[in-house]
Amino acid sequence: MKAIEIRNKYIEFFKKNGHKQIPSAPLIPENDPSVLFTTAGMQPLVPYLLGEPHPQGKRLTNFQKCVRTNDIEEVGDNRHLTYFEMLGNWSLGDYFKEESIAMSFEFLTKELNIPVEKLSVTCFAGDDDCARDTISAEAWKKAGIPEDRIYFYGKDDNWWIAGEEGPCGPDTEMFYDTGKPACSPECQPSCDCGKYVEIWNNVFMEFFKDKNGYRKLEQQNVDTGLGLERMTMLLQGKETPFDTEIFAPVMEKLLKLQKVDNISSRRLVAEHLRSSIMIICDGGRPSNLDRGYVLRRLIRRMIRHLNKLEISLDELSNLIELNIETLKEMYPDLEKNKDIIKSVLIEEKDKFVKTLAHGEREFEKEVKKLEQKGENLIDGKVVFRLYDTYGFPPEVTEELAKEHNLKIDLEGFNKLFKEHQEKSRQGAGQKFKGGLADQNEQTIAYHTATHLLHQALKDVLGDHVKQSGSNITTERLRFDFTHPQKVTKEELAKVEEIVNKQIQRDLKVTCEEMSYDEAKASGAIGLFTDKYGDKVKVYTIGDYSKEICGGPHVTHTGDMGRFKIKKEESSSSGVRRIKAVLIKE
Numbered sequence: 001m002k003a004i005e006i007r008n009k010y011i012e013f014f015k016k017n018g019h020k021q022i023p024s025a026p027l028i029p030e031n032d033p034s035v036l037f038t039t040a041g042m043q044p045l046v047p048y049l050l051g052e053p054h055p056q057g058k059r060l061t062n063f064q065k066c067v068r069t070n071d072i073e074e075v076g077d078n079r080h081l082t083y084f085e086m087l088g089n090w091s092l093g094d095y096f097k098e099e100s101i102a103m104s105f106e107f108l109t110k111e112l113n114i115p116v117e118k119l120s121v122t123c124f125a126g127d128d129d130c131a132r133d134t135i136s137a138e139a140w141k142k143a144g145i146p147e148d149r150i151y152f153y154g155k156d157d158n159w160w161i162a163g164e165e166g167p168c169g170p171d172t173e174m175f176y177d178t179g180k181p182a183c184s185p186e187c188q189p190s191c192d193c194g195k196y197v198e199i200w201n202n203v204f205m206e207f208f209k210d211k212n213g214y215r216k217l218e219q220q221n222v223d224t225g226l227g228l229e230r231m232t233m234l235l236q237g238k239e240t241p242f243d244t245e246i247f248a249p250v251m252e253k254l255l256k257l258q259k260v261d262n263i264s265s266r267r268l269v270a271e272h273l274r275s276s277i278m279i280i281c282d283g284g285r286p287s288n289l290d291r292g293y294v295l296r297r298l299i300r301r302m303i304r305h306l307n308k309l310e311i312s313l314d315e316l317s318n319l320i321e322l323n324i325e326t327l328k329e330m331y332p333d334l335e336k337n338k339d340i341i342k343s344v345l346i347e348e349k350d351k352f353v354k355t356l357a358h359g360e361r362e363f364e365k366e367v368k369k370l371e372q373k374g375e376n377l378i379d380g381k382v383v384f385r386l387y388d389t390y391g392f393p394p395e396v397t398e399e400l401a402k403e404h405n406l407k408i409d410l411e412g413f414n415k416l417f418k419e420h421q422e423k424s425r426q427g428a429g430q431k432f433k434g435g436l437a438d439q440n441e442q443t444i445a446y447h448t449a450t451h452l453l454h455q456a457l458k459d460v461l462g463d464h465v466k467q468s469g470s471n472i473t474t475e476r477l478r479f480d481f482t483h484p485q486k487v488t489k490e491e492l493a494k495v496e497e498i499v500n501k502q503i504q505r506d507l508k509v510t511c512e513e514m515s516y517d518e519a520k521a522s523g524a525i526g527l528f529t530d531k532y533g534d535k536v537k538v539y540t541i542g543d544y545s546k547e548i549c550g551g552p553h554v555t556h557t558g559d560m561g562r563f564k565i566k567k568e569e570s571s572s573s574g575v576r577r578i579k580a581v582l583i584k585e
Contacts, residue, residue, distance in 0.1 A: 001112070001232070001235050001236070002232070002245055003085075003228055003229070003232040003244065003245065003246055003330065004329055004330050006087075006112070006228060006231055006232055006235065007063050007085070007087060007228060007330070009107075009111050009112070010061070010063070010087045010107065010111075010226070011061055011062070011063065011087075013103075013106075013107050013111050014059075014061035014089045014103070015061065017059075017103055018059050019059040019060055019061040019089055019090075020056040020057055020059065020060055020061070020534070021060075021061055021062055022056055022060050022061070022062045023062065024062055024063055024064050024065050025038050025043070025044040025064065025065075026038065026065075026282045026283065027065050027066075027067055027083075027278060027279055027282040027284065028279075028282050028283045028284055028291065028469065029043065029044070036067075036069070036290055036291040036294060037066070037067035037068075037069070037279070037291060037294075038064065038065065038066055038067070039066055039067065039068050040064070040066060040086060040088075040162070040225060041062060041064035041066075041086050041087075041088035041090075041223075041225060042088070042090070042162070042203075042223045042225075043162070044550075045060070045090060045092075045223075046162075046166070046167065047439065047550055047551060047552060048092050048550075049090075049092065049167045049205055049217075049221050049223065050167060050208075050217070050439060051093075051217075051218050051219055052550070052551055052552055054092055055513045055535035055536055055537050056534065056535055057092075058091060058092045058093055058094040059089075059090070059091060059092075059094055059095075060089065060090045060092070061087075061088065061089040061090070062087075062088060063085055063086070063087050063088075063228065064085065064086045064087075064088060065083070065085060065278060065282070065331075066083070066084055066085065066086050067082055067083050067275060067278070067279060067294075068082065068084075069082060069294050072294075072297070072298075072301075073421060075267070075268050075271050075272065076264035076265065076267050076268040076271075076305075077264070077267075078239065078240040078242075078267075079230075079240060079241070081229060081241060081271055081275075082271060082272065082275040082298065083271075083274055083275035083278050083279075084227055084228070084229050085227075085228040085229065085330075086225045086226065086227060086228070087225070087226040087227075087228055088223070088224050088225050088226070089103075089222070089224050090221065090222060090223055090224070091221060091222035092219065092221055093219030093220060093221060095222065096204065096220050096222060097133075097135050097136050097139055097172075097204055097222075098135070098139045098142075100202050100204075100222045100224070101136060101139040101140060101143060101172065101202065102139065102142075102143055104174065104200060104202060104224070105140070105143035105144065105145070106143075108174065108199075108200070109144070112231075112235060114176070114235075116144050116145070117177075118176055118177045119145060119149070119174060119175070119176065119177070120145070120149040120150075120151065120174075120175045120177065120188075120189050120196060121140050121145055121149065121150055121151070121172055121173065121174050121175065121189075122150075122151045122152070122153050122157060122158055122172065122173045122175070122189050122190070123136045123137045123140075123150065123151070123152050123153075123158060123170070123172050124136075124152070124153070124154075124155075124158040124159060124170030124171065124172075125152040125153055125154050125158070126152075127154065127155065129207075129213075129214050130159075130169075130170055130207070130214070132152065133152075133158075133170050133172070133204075136170075136172045136204070137150050137152070140172070151188055151189055151190070153190060157173075157190055158170060158171050158172070158173065159171065160201070160203040160205075160223075161209055164209075165209055165210050165211070166208065166209065167205045167207070167208055167217060167221070168203075168205065168207050168208070168209050168214075169203055169204045169205040169206045169207050169221075170203075170204055171201050171202060171203040171204065172201075172202050172204075173189070173198055173200070173201045173202075174198070174199050174200040174201075174202075175189040175196040175197060175198055175199065176196070176197045176198075176199045176234050177195065177196060178194065178195055178196070178197060178234070179195075180193070180194055180195045181195070182195055183195065197230065197234060199226060199227070199230060199231055199234065200224065200225070200226040201224065201225050201226075202222060202223075202224045203222070203223040203224065203225075204220070204221075204222060205217065205220070205221040205222070205223050206220045206221070229241040229244070229246060232244050232246065240267075242266075242267050242270060242271075245326075246274075246326070246327070247267075247270050247271075247274070249322055249325075249326045250269075250270045250273065250274075250319065250322055250323055250326065251266055251267070251270050253318075253319065253322055254266045254269055254270065254309065254311065254319075257309070257311045257312075257315055258309040258310065258311055259309070259310035259311070260308065260309055260310050262305075262308060262309060265305040265308045265309050266309065268301065268302065268305045269302050269305050269306055269309070269319075272298045272299070272301055272302035272305075273302055273319060273320070273323055274323060274327070275298055276295060276298045276299050276302065276345060277320065277323055277324065277327075277334065277341050277345075278331070278334075279291075279295050279298075280295070280337075280340070280341045280344045280345065281331070281333055281334055281337045281341060283468070283469075285344060285572050285573075286299060286344070286348045287572065292572075296348065299345060299348045299349070299352070300348075300352050300355075300391045301391075303316075303349055303352050303353075304391060304393055304396075308395075313349055313353070316345065316346060316349055317342060317346065320338075320341060320342050320345060321338075321342075324338055324341070352391060355390055355391060356390065356391060356392075358390060359386055359389075359390025359391065359392050360400075362385075362386065362389075362390060363386060363392070363397065363400055366378060366382050367404050367406065370406065376405065376406050376407060377406070377407050377408070377409055378397065378401055378406055378407070378408045378409060379409050379412060380408075380409035380410070380411065380412015380413040380414075380415065380416060381412065381416065383397050383408050383409060383410070383412070383413040384412075384413050384416040384417060384420075387413070387417070388420070394408065394410060394413050398410070439552060440474065442474045442582075443472055443473070443474055444552050444553060444554055445554055445559075445560045445561065445582055446472045446473075446476070446477040446582060447472055447477075447549075447551075447552070447553060448509065448541070448553040448554045448557065448560065449477055449499065449560060449563060449580070449582060450467075450470050450472070450477055450479050451539065451541055451545045451547050451549070451553070452498075452499045452502050452503070452541065452544070452545055452557070452563070453477075453479055453495070453499055453563075453578065453580065454467055454479070454481070454525060454545070454547065455525070455544060455545040455547075456495045456498040456499050456502075457481055457483075457495055458525075459495075459498060460491050460494050460495050460498070461483055461487065461491065464482060464483070465481050465482060465483055466481060466482045467479070467480070467481055467525075468480045468481060468482055468571075468575050469571075475581070476566070476579055476580065476581045477579070477580050477581075477582075478577060478578070478579050479577070479578045479579075479580070480571045480575050480576070480577050481575065481576055481577075481578070482574060482575055482576075483574075483575075483576045484574055486568070486570070486576070487568050487576060487578075492565050492568055492578075495565065496563060496564065496565050499563040500562060500563050502541065502542070502544050502545075502557060503557045503558065503560050503561075503562070503563060504558070505542065505544075505557065505558075506556050506557055506558030507541050507542025507543075507544060507556065507557045507558075508541075508542060508555070508556055509539060509540070509541050509542075509553045509554055509555055509556065509557065510539070510540050511537055511538070511539050511540075511551060511553075512537070512538050512540070513535055513536070513537055513538075514535065514536065514538060515534060515535060515536075516534065516535075516536055519536050519538050519548055522538065522546065523546060524538045524546045524547055524548050525545075525546065525547040525548065526547065526548035536548050537549060537550060537551060539551060539553050541553075541557065542557070560582055561582035561583050561584045561585065562582065562583045562584075562585055563580060563581075563582060564580060564581050564582075564583055565578055565579070565580045566579045566580055566581055567579040
């Protein structure tokens, strides 16, 4: 069964069971400072998990494009992916454990025809915060899973939370038995030997965790996630996702082009190329900060491994074309954005080739220093700097060192590299802390302020202004918008004056649910792409602003505080950025 067939079966199954399909959110999150990329289907739904009504109702389903970078260094093995697709279904205060489990079991055994004997499940064992999940265990028994294949684990395995604070709860996970021999008599789903592969996770989101501990949410939610690439691999009886039709054409092309055989490098090139293409298609651009830096890193790692395979970098254009041709049935936007995807990737490739040349010059400087000292060992700090700043993997530095009869301090490099990895992981974890889940009075006011700012920018600069991103914390707002040149001080002062005038008018903020076409006809600001569902929420601020948005917002503008622009700067080509604060007086 192909990946797109699995996806279609999933969506149709849940639609038959009363769920409305919602579009995949973009990989570049909107109004969410909590993560660099959309990492899960639930991420754009946090306001609705916390009680905000969703325009499509209480039962939702979709396929969600996701990027996770915590394990970027592991890509190249037989299973890790940076970009992946997550199939999900949600209950926003509607059904709970029993119905969720019954539907999951039916989909796996009836729609995908997985034999019951291939399935094992895990449930939460219970602790002081939450009781043992006997309800889920009984539901699995009723569905048809025998008791000896139902396991109980603690919070490390069967509890889900997005970061340190936010909506959370016990989960039940489904595992597929690959048929591989058990590593020991004690082998069970928690084992990493490869016999059991997790295929689906149903989170029963009934708590909210903050610095004071856990409290019950006002509504009980279900949030599920099924990895499409992994399920495709298992149902096709393949060893890795790279053997499926998602990657196979590119993997075969790389095999033909390579002059040096290296399966890990072929996998890394195929994976990072797909991930980069998907990020660029959704508006990502390489830079030295945040998500732009992640994209740059993906592209540069891919190029380094093309060099490692001794594949001409002139082949990059053909590899992009092949990738888009392979994936366009699943992601039609790739074909539409092919030219921009190619231009961004090739421009970044050309920049990196120059950077590599700079790195070689830096290496030569280090060689001269060692010659002057009469030493023959390149310090681990130097090896790491060449890697981190110039993209030199240690094996390239080692090869160059051998040509000069030198050695490298690989142990010192590995120590620094592990520290770098740990910081990256902590950073990724921190990125989820205090995001959309952190809906307090101040962040809600800032969210409303972005609407006023958006309209004021249009009034002052022109209708070409469109939002291209925002980032809201409790301390400030950051708003990115399309505009070809620097905004003058006079223009900024006018924008600030307009926003403050609308705040002082104490305008009422109202919300209406309407169809996409009705919203467009009403003059509401919106990107009007296929990211919207059949129904949308339109927030109107008095007679001044009307915008499609998920919310939430203040009820009146009068108590928001004084709006003050702190900085205006370039974000990327053709995009400007404003940072502003609300000052309570």
